[in-house]
Amino acid sequence: MINDNFSVDQIDHVELFVPDREEAAKWYERILGLKIIEEFRHWAVPKGPLMISTPNAQTKLALFIGEPRGSKPTAGFHITAFRVNGERFLQFLDRLKNFQVFSENGNQLTKSDARDHGKAYSIYFNDPWGHRLEITTYDYEFVNKVLKR
Secondary structure (H helix, E strand, O other): OOOOOOOOOOOOEEEEEEOOHHHHHHHHHHHHOOEEOHHHHHHHOOOOOEEEEOOOOOOEEEEEEOOOOOOOOOOOOOOEEEEOOHHHHHHHHHHHHHOOOEOOOOOEOOHHHOEEOOOOEEEEEEOOOOOEEEEEEOOHHHHHHHHOO
């Protein structure tokens, strides 16, 4: 008999194709704080994924060597969203002035690019290889008070 109570726990990882995995890992560490998972580094040899993750390894990206999808029509995912609490969302916005991170339209990303969705705040941007990314928070009231000052 099949157990009808099946449910997955979470997304384990998202695959991204980049021309240089080490360069991409450095960018993701600098901008999002994701670090290489040393225990899985051997998977990257010769053409497997270089795994990077959040400190608790609950969210991972698998960086593969290959041509970035960019704006090519694919059956892949449209955006990868990372959730943070309100304090870290504001911290990310404040850090933008220190990095070259670009919005979807190619302009330097700034605090004013944060979008109010009514129950959440998000900011959308691209990595240097054209992958669309989002930082989002559901700590709406906390963030709203700070941004509406």
